[in-house]
Structure formats: C-alpha cells, structure tokens
Amino acid sequence: MLFEGSEKKLEVVVATAAGPLRALGEEFWKSLVESVGAQILSKLSRADCDAYLLSESSLFVWDNKFTMITCGRTTLVSALTGFLKRISVDQIDAIVYERKNEYFPRMQQTDFYSDLDVIQQVAPGFAYLFGHAGEHQLFLYHLDRPFKPSRSDVTSELLMNHIGGLAKDVFTKCNQSAQDIRAHLQLDQIFPGFAWDDHVFEPCGYSVNGIKGKRYVTIHVTPQDGGSYASFETNVDFGESLPEVLSQVLSRFQPQSFDVVTFRPDDKNVEFHAPDYGRTNRIYEHLKCGYRVHFTSHYLVNSAIQSAQPFGV
Amino acid sequence: MLFEGSEKKLEVVVATAAGPLRALGEEFWKSLVESVGAQILSKLSRADCDAYLLSESSLFVWDNKFTMITCGRTTLVSALTGFLKRISVDQIDAIVYERKNEYFPRMQQTDFYSDLDVIQQVAPGFAYLFGHAGEHQLFLYHLDRPFKPSRSDVTSELLMNHIGGLAKDVFTKCNQSAQDIRAHLQLDQIFPGFAWDDHVFEPCGYSVNGIKGKRYVTIHVTPQDGGSYASFETNVDFGESLPEVLSQVLSRFQPQSFDVVTFRPDDKNVEFHAPDYGRTNRIYEHLKCGYRVHFTSHYLVNSAIQSAQPFGV
Numbered sequence: 001m002l003f004e005g006s007e008k009k010l011e012v013v014v015a016t017a018a019g020p021l022r023a024l025g026e027e028f029w030k031s032l033v034e035s036v037g038a039q040i041l042s043k044l045s046r047a048d049c050d051a052y053l054l055s056e057s058s059l060f061v062w063d064n065k066f067t068m069i070t071c072g073r074t075t076l077v078s079a080l081t082g083f084l085k086r087i088s089v090d091q092i093d094a095i096v097y098e099r100k101n102e103y104f105p106r107m108q109q110t111d112f113y114s115d116l117d118v119i120q121q122v123a124p125g126f127a128y129l130f131g132h133a134g135e136h137q138l139f140l141y142h143l144d145r146p147f148k149p150s151r152s153d154v155t156s157e158l159l160m161n162h163i164g165g166l167a168k169d170v171f172t173k174c175n176q177s178a179q180d181i182r183a184h185l186q187l188d189q190i191f192p193g194f195a196w197d198d199h200v201f202e203p204c205g206y207s208v209n210g211i212k213g214k215r216y217v218t219i220h221v222t223p224q225d226g227g228s229y230a231s232f233e234t235n236v237d238f239g240e241s242l243p244e245v246l247s248q249v250l251s252r253f254q255p256q257s258f259d260v261v262t263f264r265p266d267d268k269n270v271e272f273h274a275p276d277y278g279r280t281n282r283i284y285e286h287l288k289c290g291y292r293v294h295f296t297s298h299y300l301v302n303s304a305i306q307s308a309q310p311f312g313v
Numbered sequence: 314m315l316f317e318g319s320e321k322k323l324e325v326v327v328a329t330a331a332g333p334l335r336a337l338g339e340e341f342w343k344s345l346v347e348s349v350g351a352q353i354l355s356k357l358s359r360a361d362c363d364a365y366l367l368s369e370s371s372l373f374v375w376d377n378k379f380t381m382i383t384c385g386r387t388t389l390v391s392a393l394t395g396f397l398k399r400i401s402v403d404q405i406d407a408i409v410y411e412r413k414n415e416y417f418p419r420m421q422q423t424d425f426y427s428d429l430d431v432i433q434q435v436a437p438g439f440a441y442l443f444g445h446a447g448e449h450q451l452f453l454y455h456l457d458r459p460f461k462p463s464r465s466d467v468t469s470e471l472l473m474n475h476i477g478g479l480a481k482d483v484f485t486k487c488n489q490s491a492q493d494i495r496a497h498l499q500l501d502q503i504f505p506g507f508a509w510d511d512h513v514f515e516p517c518g519y520s521v522n523g524i525k526g527k528r529y530v531t532i533h534v535t536p537q538d539g540g541s542y543a544s545f546e547t548n549v550d551f552g553e554s555l556p557e558v559l560s561q562v563l564s565r566f567q568p569q570s571f572d573v574v575t576f577r578p579d580d581k582n583v584e585f586h587a588p589d590y591g592r593t594n595r596i597y598e599h600l601k602c603g604y605r606v607h608f609t610s611h612y613l614v615n616s617a618i619q620s621a622q623p624f625g626v
Contacts, residue, residue, distance in 0.1 A: 104446065126623065129623075132474065132540070135570065282616060283621050301593055303594065304595070
C-alpha cells in the first residue's frame with residue numbers, strides 16, 4: 001500500500017518555429033501522459049495555458065512551453081522521447097528534467113542514472129546532483145544549449161515530507177470532501193483571481209491546479225501512511241515576499257522536513273528560515289542554460305519522541 | 314565507483330547448551346563470512362573474544378554470542394540462515410538484525426522487506442522501522458523469544474554521514490598510512506588498554522577493531538566520493554560519560570549528519586546534543602526481547618553554501 005509521492009518534473013521550451021504547442025491537440029497530450037503511465041483526469045483551459053490534472057500529478061501546456069510533473073512509479077522520460085518524435089530537438093530552446101530522491105527507490109522502474117542514459121541519446125546535456133547521498137537530494141538535467149530565461153521566468157518549489165498537525169487529519173480522513181480541503185488550504189488568500197481545478201483521490205490524496213494568465217500553481221498531497229508527501233510549485237514571482245508565501249503554505253502542512261527549490265534567471269537569492277526548523281544542505285548552481293538554482297533542506301529540530309513503527313509481521 | 318558504507322548488523326546470543334561458539338572453529342566462521350559476500354582479512358584473539366576484520370566490516374565472536382557487521386552489497390541474512398543450519402534455533406536465546414537505510418538502495422541485492430521474508434521462515438520475530446521514509450532510517454528485527462539482557466549489555470552506535478574537515482583529508486588521501494590514521498583517531502585516549510587490529514583499504518577506506526575482555530569497539534570508514542560514511546560502535550558502557558565519548562568521536566569525523574543508536578537493558582536515556590547540529594527523529598522502542606532502543610538523527614545546521622555535483626556527462 002506504499003505510494004511514492006516524490007515527483008519527477010520535465011520542462012520543455014520550444015522555438016517559435018515549432019508552432020503553438022497547444023495546437024498539437026488533446027489527443028497528443030493524452031498519449032504523452034499515457035506513455036509515462038498516467039491518465040488525464042480533467043482539463044482547465046484559459047487564454048494562455050491549458051492545465052491538466054493527472055492521475056499522477058499535473059501537466060501545464062503553454063504555446064511555447066510545457067511542464068509535466070508526475071509522481072508514483074511513472075516513467076516521465078518517456079514523455080520527452082515521445083515529444084521529440086513529434087518536435088525535433090533542433091526546435092527546442094531548453095529542456096530541464098528534475099527528479100527528487102524517492103521514499104521507496106527500489107519500487108521505481110528507473111533511477112536518474114538510467115533516465116540520463118536515455119535522455120543523453122536524444123538530447124545531450126549536463127546533469128547535476130544537489131544534496132548528499134542518504135539525505136534529501138535533487139537530480140537535475142538540462143539540455144546543452146544556450147538559453148536566456150526571461151526576467152520573469154521564476155519557479156519556486158516547496159517539497160514537504162511527512163505532514164503533521166491539523167493537515168494530517170484533513171488529508172488522511174477517509175471520504176474527505178474537496179470543500180473541506182479547500183477551506184483548509186485557503187489558496188485564494190495567496191493566489192487571488194486564479195481559476196482552480198482540483199481532485200480528491202480514493203482512498204486519500206489531493207491535487208489542485210490553479211492558473212491565471214501565464215502563471216500557475218499546483219499542489220499534490222499523498223498522505224498515505226508510511227510516507228506522506230506534499231508538493232507546492234508555482235511560477236508566480238513573489239520577489240521578496242516569497243518567504244512569507246512559503247511560510248503560509250508550510251503552515252497548511254506542518255511537515256517533518258521540507259526542501260525549497262528555486263529557479264531564477266538572476267542572482268537574487270531567497271533566504272528562507274522557518275521557525276522550529278534547522279536548515280542544512282544549502283546548494284547553489286548557475287546552470288549553463290541560464291537558470292540559477294537554489295536548493296535548501298530544512299528539518300524540524302527537537303521533534304517529539306516517537307515510537308518505532310512495527311511492520312511486516 | 315560508488316561504495317555503500319551503510320551497514321547491516323546481526324547479533325546472535327546462544328544458550329549454554331549450544332556450546333562455546335569459538336569452538337566451532339575458524340573454518341566455520343570463514344564460510345559464514347564468505348556466505349554473505351565478504352572475506353576475513355585478519356583475526357585478533359584474546360581470552361574472551363575473537364575479533365575478525367572483514368573485507369566489509371567486522372565479526373566478533375564470544376563463547377555465547379556473535380556480532381557480525383557488514384557493509385557494501387553483502388547479504389548478511391545468509392550468515393543467519395547458515396548459522397541456524399549448524400545451531401538449531403531452539404538453542405538460540407536472542408537474535409537482533411539491524412539494517413541502516415542505504416545511500417544507494419538500488420545497488421543492494423536485497424532490502425529489509427525481503428530480508429525479513431527469509432528470516433521469518435527460520436526464526437519468527439518482530440520487526441520495527443525507526444525513522445521516516447526519505448530520512449535516516451533504521452530497520453530492526455528481533456526473535457520472538459523472552460530474553461533478559463544482562464545489566465552491562467549496552468551497545469552504542471554513532472553512524473556518521475559525509476565526513477568533513479580534517480577527517481576528509483586524513484581518510485581520502487591516497488596511500489595513507491595506518492600510522493597517520495591512528496595518530497588522527499587517538500583511540501587509546503578513549504579506550505585505554507585495548508588491543509587493536511586495523512586495515513587500510515585500497516584505494517581508500519579504513520577499519521579497526523579493538524577488544525579488551527568482553528568489550529569491543531569497531532570503526533569503519535568508507536571515504537569514497539559520492540557518499541562518505543563512518544561508523545563507530547562499542548559495547549563499553551560509558552554510562553553518563555557517553556555524550557563526552559560521542560563528542561570526541563564526532564570531532565574525529567566532523568560529519569554532515571549522524572545518527573545515534575543505543576541498546577540498553579534499562580530505561581537510562583542518553584541525551585546527546587552536539588553543538589552546530591540540530592536533532593530530529595527521536596525514536597524510542599522497548600523491544601519485547603528486553604532491549605530499549607533509542608535512535609536519534611542529527612544534522613549540521615546552516616552548513617556552508619555548496620555547489621551542485623556535476624555527473625554522468
């Protein structure tokens with residue numbers, strides 16, 4: 001009954017000559033999603049963006065870019081190889097593939113090393129490891145091609161392990177209603193004016209996509225016993241307010257530990273300190289494709305004494 | 314070139330009727346060690362204990378007990394099944410099998426779940442998980458049999474990840490001499506009067522066993538890039554001085570993070586706080602076989618900013 005909440009992410013930016021990606025049609029995106037082992041559950045469409053809720057996380061498609069995020073045992077690299085069969089790699093401006101270390105790596109069909117072997121065949125690039133073996137880690141690949149992200153091309157991720165407090169009750173309760181979860185998350189407070197699409201999974205789990213213009217936010221919660229996980233990601237550039245936003249999201253989940261990952265086109269650093277959490281694993285890299293990536297890990301310090309978890313008998 | 318430093322540990326206590334274990338002879342222990350995929354490198358023998366240095370960690374044999382610790386890709390459970398072919402499970406007083414989460418779990422031949430399947434066939438018992446998925450974890454099994462550890466049956470482990478500072482230089486330098494490493498460790502200061510046996514591995518790595526009467530200490534250092542690891546373990550009962558001893562060992566390795574595991578026959582708790590480290594994952598369990606086990610994880614807080622690690626190109 002273990003479910004892997006940790007996610008893989010694929011971002012592809014295409015040149016204008018590749019044509020608007022949304023014109024490729026829903027059948028194309030459906031087949032791409034299915035190739036990784038996921039299904040489309042619903043679609044929210046606005047002038048600048050199509051947002052798909054997936055059985056394993058989310059897909060956002062703009063005319064010049066798509067971002068696919070998948071959890072579980074999905075093989076996200078298949079979406080890249082499938083995409084490159086339709087759009088030649090010559091028409092690609094940038095590719096970033098990111099993979100968080102898993103809770104249950106032996107249940108995965110691939111690891112980042114084997115993913116990389118496949119990717120290098122179709123789109124040679126560079127790979128980095130953020131973080132130490134045995135700790136929170138982020139694996140990252142990008143295409144070997146000069147790219148200049150726009151000034152507003154900022155992405156922030158808050159990756160939360162082992163949710164606690166009230167959040168644990170809200171998300172693990174059986175037959176929970178979307179309305180109760182929305183009331184707990186209060187996302188309109190942080191993202192006013194966004195259009196929303198959400199889904200409550202059986203027996204538990206919650207996903208929500210929000211879009212407004214070219215901006216998105218997405219949250220995925222896998223509250224399963226043995227390894228609960230919640231991810232928050234947005235391309236809204238909160239600037240110096242980012243720590244306040246992260247604090248607000250954090251208060252909705254109260255995790256045992258979390259990581260912050262930011263992609264920026266500039267050197268503006270995000271210093272985030274959460275009360276009660278100690279920060280370790282501060283990693284910074286200026287990628288050759290233009291993005292500056294910060295990765296920090298934060299652990300609840302002096303957490304309460306707990307019992308061990310009996311199992312397997 | 315990745316090497317797994319994290320260890321598995323097997324402890325077996327036999328009834329007097331099983332006869333002195335050291336009388337089983339060196340050939341028997343050699344075959345047991347080889348069955349897990351390791352080799353005996355050397356042997357230090359004293360009145361109460363035989364201490365073997367292995368190609369992957371250590372084996373200690375007393376007349377009524379043995380403790381085998383192995384790292385790398387070894388299959389330590391084979392030593393238990395092999396042992397039980399010679400000594401019937403009816404003649405066993407206690408079995409404890411412990412497995413630390415690995416740096417590179419996908420390189421392992423088994424995981425704790427499959428280990429447990431094998432063990433339950435020959436020696437039914439209970440299993441526990443200390444720690445959360447994705448964080449430092451300890452898996453633990455013990456035989457389902459009443460056992461009363463003696464008052465002095467205390468074991469302390471200090472499991473250190475990603476050694477730093479001077480230790481990094483001392484242990485990763487090629488062609489390092491045992492003498493230089495001994496001068497760095499100064500183990501006589503902490504363990505006066507112990508007999509020592511040590512080994513410097515090619516291209517790097519260091520193991521040392523020390524014994525005095527029925528007491529042992531063992532240290533294993535795998536300083537390989539990509540995941541350095543050092544473990545310290547002793548059955549000397551330092552009582553209230555344990556934090557001071559742990560601090561001294563810690564200062565020799567300056568790790569990025571570490572865990573403390575203690576087995577005691579009583580409720581005397583060990584509270585260890587290291588300056589600069591935040592403590593999380595406090596787990597306590599009173600095992601049905603009599604031992605009280607404490608497990609705490611400690612992370613260096615506000616560690617210096619680092620670059621990501623390029624790889625795979």
